[in-house]
Amino acid sequence: IRLSVMDRSIDGYLDNLAPNATYPDSPTTDETIMRLGLQWQPSENTSVGLRYTYAEYERIGSNSVVTTFAPTLVDANGDGVRETPFVPASNAAMYGIMGIAYPGFNASTYANRSSRDIYYDGLSLGGTEALDNGNGPERVSGTDTENQEFSLNIEHEFANGMTLTSVTGFSEYEYKDGIEADFLPVDFIGRSDDSEFEQFSQEIRLASDLDGRFSWVVGANYIDSSQDINRNVSVDGTFGQPAGTALLTGGLPTILAYSPAQLAGVAAAFGLPPQALPVGVEGLSMWSTVGRLSEWSQDTESWAVFAQGTFNITDNLSLIAGVRYTEETKEADAQTWLNSTAQGLATKTLYPEESILAGQPDIGNLLQQELQGSFFDSWAHHFIDERKTDQVIPAVTLNWNASDDHLLYASYTEGFKSGGFNAVDDQNPVINRSPFCPLQNLPGCINRTEPGPGFEYDDETAWSVELGGKHTFLDGRMRLNWAYFNSEYEDQQVSTFVGLGFVVTNAASTEISGFEVDAAFQVTEKLRLNAAIGYVDAEYGSFEGAACTALQTSDIEFLNFATGGLTPSSPNISSADGLCEQQFDAAGNRTGISQDLSGAWTGTAEYSGSLGAVYVQPLGSMVWFTEVDVNFTDDYIYTGDLDPIDFQEGLERINLRTGLRGDNWMLMLYGRNITDESIRSGGADVPLARGSHMSYYGRGEVWGIQAAWEF
Template sequence: MRSEFLPKQLAQAIALTALSSGIAIAQESSFALEEVVVTAQKRSENIQDVPISISAVSGAKIAEAGIKDMDDLAAYVPNLDISTGNNTQIRMRGLGSGLNKGFEQSVGMYIDGVYHGRDRSYRGSLLDLERVEVLRGPQGILFGKNTIAGAINIATAKPSSDFSGELGFSLGSDELRKAHAVINGSLSDTVYGRVALMGSSQDAQIDNSLAAPGGVETDDRMIRASLLWDANEDLEVSLKLEQGRFERAGTTYQVTDSGVYTDAYFAQFAPSFESNFDELTHIDNTLGEQSENTESDNLTLSAVYSLGNHSLTSTTAYIGFESQDGLDTDFSPVPLLFNETSQDFSQFSQEIRLASEGGELLDYIIGFYYQNSNLKYRDLGRYNLQPIAVPARAGSIKTFDQDSESFAVFSEATWNVSEAFSVTAGLRYASETKEADSELSIIEFNGQAASPATAGLMQAFGYFAHQQDAKRRESNITPLIKFSYFLTDDVMFYGTASTGFKSGGFNTEVLNPATSPLEFDNEKSKAVEFGLKSTLLDGAAQFNLAIFRTEFEDLQVSGYDGLAFIVGNAAEATSQGIEMDGMWRINENLTIGGSYAYLDSSYGSYANAPCTFVQKTQSQGVCEQDLSGQTLHYAPESTANLNISYEFDLNEDYSLELAADANYSDDFLLQTDLDPEDSQEAFTKFNARIVLRNTASDWELSLLGKNLSNEYTANNGVDIPLLEGGTHIKNTLPLRSLALQFLSRF
């Protein structure tokens, strides 16, 4: 049973460790892997010395493999799932946030040390990077805010004194056109600058049988300018300004099951309609244009000052974005529902840290964090009810305004008992205040004030005019303790006991205050993790293992009730499992690597979960189901990655690299109600690349292939609003694609 904790998987992991150790003894010659340096503990360290389950992907790997967004990145990291679209959802070890503008992510996103709690502020951040670090499990001390399930730590490339640059061009499937440029160098003896810019466009990847965009046409622009002032041997100051514009048109959603309405009903609006999960959608633009437009601005000022054996770091940041979206919210050819939404978000934050030099008997970090933010959200809904035999049209305007202010103090100290054994303790105190105003107005379809008849009709469909305001204040203390023990210089064991906290907030989607509360509570977690990190074969191989268990209390959930995503708190949930990853450079030319993750995640108690359509038809009134003991959605039991790279010289100036990887996922469910109709079957996706390099002139030409097995996959699925009746939709993720990529460095 899945509730039993991993005896088979643990035995396999131990056996694999023993096998790896045996290889290490037998191997006589080796070729060392490149050292990976990370800042997961706010210090620069070898990733193999960090007592955390962590994966890192270098900026070079991201560029060479054509990893264009967060979705692509997730395929290379165990137990990480990222889906982008109208909203970005990040889940780690089966845990994450649902679809509601009131939610911040349970997996904290940090870019150059700055917290990004809203997905629209980091859509272009895979440009010109040093690395991406993925930290699994609660990271509540040093990263802090809302990192209850993990953290993603992105480091952009920094200016340096050397004159250098890069030019890149890509041409690919569906009229992909992408170009980027980077230039770096000295502006004076002490000031260095770096500018990176990117432009990208792509046509729809699936067709539309109607006269509306398919899905999804993209047009993105981004620029980042960075300055570094090396003032003296004690002070370094950096400034980063980033602006982006990201446009989407169309959608990949399609009806996959017409239910009681039958295909013939939908064919009245789209003659070639068929309810298949394929490359053809049938979404109209009768009530509005399908679009998504975001403009973002980010400014970060950092200073590092050496104070003898200590360093003082200050990070000041502003984050802002504006977005306007148009979405056909019935996701079908029926001209039924359409929503125009907008967000206006701004955030200011300040962090100050004092850190000891490191490598002493007692190493420590203490710090202070402050943040305030404002979110304005507006949703204009248009409802043409005539296709469901209701001779009326109506509308609604939803407005939501939230102010948030938080501060925290934190400290983490490591006692280096001996050269081999260290113990770390940490503590963070945080306080947050949120205020929200929420209002729903019923209007006529043409925008005029609603008549009593229209208001009554909308109430029949669950929409009630109302105005609410609320304020909440909460504080918490999150402790941590961990140890690391080096059995040898190359083999480390570690253990961690930690807690996590995610603040509560307000639901932006309230339609009826009597059935959907405005406020949801905070969630808490307790986690234990034990792991092994080993470097083998004189540095030519690595093998890492983590065993974890996390228990959540008052897990924040978002469940769809047929009209809107209703948020609340499930009582309990547990996520436990194992993660393994390894890499072996067999000889000078050949490197293989891989990862495997087993996940057992379930609700300990969730008695008031939303019902499936079948359950609703059998219910005599308000319907709720008890999902206690059931598996979480978006939580495949097993995921794995296998990659191989072979590089050899053609002559003195040219080399050729052949690389391939396979990414496997077990089946998983897509919605909180765990309806089996909204599911994704198990799949394996294959990617490959061929790279011709000129070592003399430092350029490379690559042919990239993604999803070569042409797997049809989705990361979202739901009942069609109002047209419930067993009707379901899914979104189609990118299918097979090819791209030709050129990179030149100087």
């Protein structure tokens, strides 16, 4: 029986400079993990192992930092100079209210601010049905996760030397998540998720005796899993500043409103007098807050059979070959409703065309959903879809033991990552954008049950060739490993932040080659040195459907604006760099925009590695030890659209450990990232503030003391 318990609390490392910030330091974390292991030997040839893990994790706040805050600029005069701000109306309102409420929050001051500073309220608007109703209190930005894992391993060795192994597993988790999705101090966009996941797995393996010239293993694997996500997205049209918003709109406390001319057009379309749709009526022509309520579920079932054999051709030469066959089925159910505070943010509203076809049109609901479509490209839908895939995955390796100290190998492997369905609620149905649909939510204008592009993504497949060696020198004091690899991916899955979440798409192909070398040298009995370096040359072979950057998007929209609007007969136009173009369907209707990254760098760092040293000095019954390691990486871009503004310069991170240890105890001082490097691991465009960017920052300099005692 073995039991271990870990409990850890970590203070936040980012300072929140927003006035009256709910949480001044972010992110703070609390984590508890318990592991229980039971081992039983019922007979000489049979062993049973049971493992159980329980974990709780709570994070309050985020490590996201707005690193750029300024609207996109376009070349309005054709002189090659970007000097004219150009963003959608909702984005312009965001910049306007920030200028009124937080005049010091601009590009110049933010560029000079420490990367350890954040500036937002840290709350997520609304909740979800599972937590409370949509008009309840704000949920804290962060995550609350609880998970459990069970595994049962039974192994039996037969008299003929064969071994039968059974591995049974079950895991589940629940999490509640809140995201302050505008990343700014205003009350604008909040997202809350409640999710549950369960998975059962069973694997059976039968292996031969390893003593013969030929050995083998065969087996089968089965996995069944399910995931459910309830999500609420709320958009506060007042920005939490109704008086300031009124200065921007000419008197209305929210940007979520229709103009008199727009309302007159709608009234005429329904045969109503103009006074039937007055300006500024909450729930009819104006909304303080609108929202999206969504439910997404996916059931996955897969099974596989596999076999691998090792043939010792000679005493020094062996061939290992294997194959795996996998079948997988995924079923997804994704439904999104659009609502408002007037209806209740937890209300599953009707589609507008349903009330129209029933002869009792709900004009307020129609206008609310039409507004969300025009402002945020959000449309209510219900998708039920299924995908099936099967793959054969071979692998072969040739090993040559040139001597006891030198091994050379060559291998060929294939692999795949299964496709699936995007879980974000920004996925849209097929929309008829013809002149016969002046409002998209009229009957016949939206196919609510047919997913538009992007809901499903395909399998990623790859093959790789590797040549390498493992060597020992100087009577075992030096070890050297090296490998060269060349890989090609087809339909590589690329994750890009779109709307309020990450969306997976497929790049047509990606080519990656490189090498890795690592070495360790025991210089003396007291000093050991180690080093590792890797070089990667990665580029897209073909990727014509990549997401456009914010700047490219504004270029396209400005050209449409300057020419009086897009029509099906419009000639195709592109961004200033020529990479981003509009896409049209067979009928000439625009389906979106995308850039062509074929032949482009994938954004992966070209080289990375580490250097380290370990020194030990006996002190009587104790040992003093000191370890230093330096990890380094080249430049990289951390967003899928390869926006050059989302760029991390090459850096080095230094870690230090020094202390004393005895037979059953240890006392150590440690430092991580002791030069306090600012490291960005990811990022995205700030939603509804086109031109602004946020990045996820790692922890800076950390010092601590660790003690251990074995008993």
